[in-house]
Amino acid sequence: MKLPRVVIVGAGFGGIAAVKALTRAPVEVTIVDQHNFHTFSPLLYQVATAGLASEDIAPNLRGIVQRARNVEARMARVHGVDFDRHEVLVDHGVSIPYDYLILAAGAVSSDFGVPGVAEHAVPLKTLADATRVRSTVLRRFEEANTDPSLIEGGTLTFVVAGGGPTGVELCGALGELFTKVLAKDFKNLDVGRGQVVLVEMTDRLLGGFSAASQAEAKLELELRGVDVRLGVPIASVGPDKVELADGTVIPARTTVWAAGVKANPLADALGLAQATRGEIIVSPDLTVPAHPEVFVIGDLAAVQRPGGEPYPQLAPVAMQAGQHVARTIERRARGKRTKPFHYTDKGIMATIGRRSAVAELPFGIRFGGTLGWVSWLGLHLVFLIGFRNRAVVLVNWAWNYVKWDRGNRVILSDPE
């Protein structure tokens, strides 16, 4: 008997959770991603701030599924889906047939139409982005060191757009990088003139966290020298300045755009109903209306659930959804009915810097400071895939902590 073929598009948190849950199921699985690695995106900001190397947070996809005999990985760009013929369309006119399809292609950075973002800002969403942010930041200090007169023009001013976890974590890490590491590196440069400006359009950081955590994050960032500007949107980004909606002009040659995401453009090519940010609208059981064999999970999905708010775009939501879909496919194979997906909230966390993080568990449990930070470290080590990656990250973290250093401050990418 031929086993049902499951195709998973995307090797993010959702896709990997689905593939892991299917390794013992009576199905044949193909996981397709444009990269040959999984990106552990919560640590991108540490690659961007020279705490880790790119490879440390990018376990090889074939390695992840190496021991699962029923799983094959394919590196390809997915251009579309032929829902009638049950085929995923990839590069070079190749198509991959499926009986069940799990779309988990995630989200990409979105400029929300703000002028100049595409041309002049660097996003922080992919591994290549992280290397580019790191190289750009380090290069700016080299430029200022060569010609300190450039500082007036914003060479050492770094605007981070977006006060979500990515923006907060990046700003905290940049502040520490400047004061603890680069200040020792650059003996003839007043590194104190380096400035990190965090711009958030709402009036609070870390939307979704409690007011206490939001206040703690703001305080901890300010203690690290970050200039936090709340309640003002960015009007435009230029090559050497950022204009805010209130008319303020910040001379800055570097802008990192972490202000938001939209669904992977693949969603636009499918001809399915989409939500505001391009997400594919799915039923409570995560299937696409009229295509019960097609599931959408993670940041690509907008789950319609009666009376409920949309699920937050978090790794745990994607992972639980991946597991749910895997179980659903197994149930279907046995002729059972599908169940709606429910996200079990495990809590949220964000780190601000050395011995500082905020963590919020269900039932109103909240903690911060060193305890939050240690929890954050432990949890991220656990969820990082691969023993080697964990060991290398741990060595780097120990080194960074003990020596107040960032050992990966290597400019790898060429100037734009």
Place this chain on the structure above:
Amino acid sequence: MKLPRVVIVGAGFGGIAAVKALTRAPVEVTIVDQHNFHTFSPLLYQVATAGLASEDIAPNLRGIVQRARNVEARMARVHGVDFDRHEVLVDHGVSIPYDYLILAAGAVSSDFGVPGVAEHAVPLKTLADATRVRSTVLRRFEEANTDPSLIEGGTLTFVVAGGGPTGVELCGALGELFTKVLAKDFKNLDVGRGQVVLVEMTDRLLGGFSAASQAEAKLELELRGVDVRLGVPIASVGPDKVELADGTVIPARTTVWAAGVKANPLADALGLAQATRGEIIVSPDLTVPAHPEVFVIGDLAAVQRPGGEPYPQLAPVAMQAGQHVARTIERRARGKRTKPFHYTDKGIMATIGRRSAVAELPFGIRFGGTLGWVSWLGLHLVFLIGFRNRAVVLVNWAWNYVKWDRGNRVILSDPE
């Protein structure tokens, strides 16, 4: 009193050795490099074969000199030297004045005029090269996996040009990568069709080693499936084939060029006497004739020594020369005479793969196999700069050895 200013051009083995030897001398040192890191080039082949991450072998230059108060690092491209005004000319019309100048800009890959090398071959001389080789190799397997008919056209044939240590080490590591790692990664691809062809124009590998080591290297490579072709030069490299001088055509879409080097093109811009491969001709005390305040060391130098052969292009030669020049500058400051440079042979080593290396010490002491390999590992760990780098490399080596794995098989660079 103003201290003499020493400018060092290049942060390779020679430049770093000089700067370290000058940290306590009564001089002010500026070390200039186009990168913000030192490249530990003996391990480039491991980055290229996914054993290590780029950052693991690229300690930050400012970090290396952070605690030396009399040393400043500058990231800049050097375009020339004004010997009359005693100034090094860098980007943007900036010049750096010197009292003593140490030129240690090293060598670059040379195609020796073989047609097609510049367009179709990848060199393995810089950190960016190593990432590019790795990405290209892994991408070829992905391509063959998608469309096995491509294999006929050379998609899985990798020609390595040059049987020196770089070529030998790369070939051994590629052979092991294919048979031990990729064979497990690609479940539906006959990885055994992957071929490594080492082409060397002379009739032996590892010129400079003893005949016994040369034979051992050849045997060990062949045990790892490498097709070793000696005594035949490459006539041309195309996008999908390599033509040898004897008329043989090897269908191959990937060629790594490790066949030789020439002096950094900076040497051509200086108007000084040069040797056959562009090296600057220097006196036995490593100074440039007519410019006693200018020293040239390492692969950039051709030392004229009566009755002697030129020194080999090895890291230990560059390091000893850097130390010698540092001592010379100190002696000059005290009004003493300079001494000629003598290289103390510490031996040579090359590794072929797992538990296989050849090592040759002075006085005819030679060893290979596991003992050679362990010595090679230990020595390279010792000479790698930085505790963090050593720790991370050690973690990776342990992992690779125990698990027969290569944890960094991440395709980072875009296709050409």
